Amino acid sequence: MEYFILEQDRRLGSLDGMITFSEQMKQGYEFAKDEEVVFVDSSKALEYGCILEKPDLLVSDEVYQILNRYERGLAHKKVIVIDMARNGQIHYYFPKFTEVPCSNQEYVKNNAEDSEKIDHFTVDEKLIEGLSMFKLNYYRKSYLVVRLDVAEGMLRTSLYGLNVRRILINGR
Structure with a gap:
């Protein structure tokens, strides 16, 4: 997914x-x-x-x-x-989104922006099964994560100030 x-x-x-x-x-x-x-x-x-x-x-x-x-x-x-x-x-x-804890994350350096962004998370796959969107919590930061179909729905409209970034999720 x-x-x-x-x-x-x-x-x-x-x-x-x-x-x-x-x-x-x-x-x-x-x-x-x-x-x-x-x-x-x-x-x-x-x-x-x-x-x-x-x-x-x-x-x-x-x-x-x-x-x-x-x-x-x-x-x-x-x-x-x-x-x-x-x-x-x-x-x-x-x-109110379903909140999912994250056990691990990895930072990747993006050369274009010269800043670190998290793009790899490890979560319990049972907690996200069947969810089209959820809030991923790690340390003191929350991320709104959506499936591909929801992201495509966002990109089809002209929303101001939205960034959509692909991530990888591994199950434990």
Whole structure:
């Protein structure tokens, strides 16, 4: 089976540290309210893509609709991101994905970008059997992993700020 990581395009820059989440959201999906309001405090102009990775994974309506096609009834909570400097707001979803622990990962140096990216994971294959998407947890980072058909569905649309990267998954 082929798997891909859906992640924020690094060319957009990170909003890490600029978004203020509520204490409930910081504790996890189960503690968050059905509709949350979060604030961005930055004096510089920011670009909001279809996926925000930090401090937790948020997806745009377009991404949520595609994911929901492959996993009907995907549980989610709504998040309104308010940009104080520009008096604007952007609506996102906070989906609840099946979380899968990872026992090992390997870094590979990508010559084009000269940075390290994880592209090889070891997981218990029984935990991902039949899943079209899941959240892979390793150390303090989470990755949204999707099957080939879901990745193709994402690539067929014109989503802004999305990076789709192939990974290898080995079972134990």
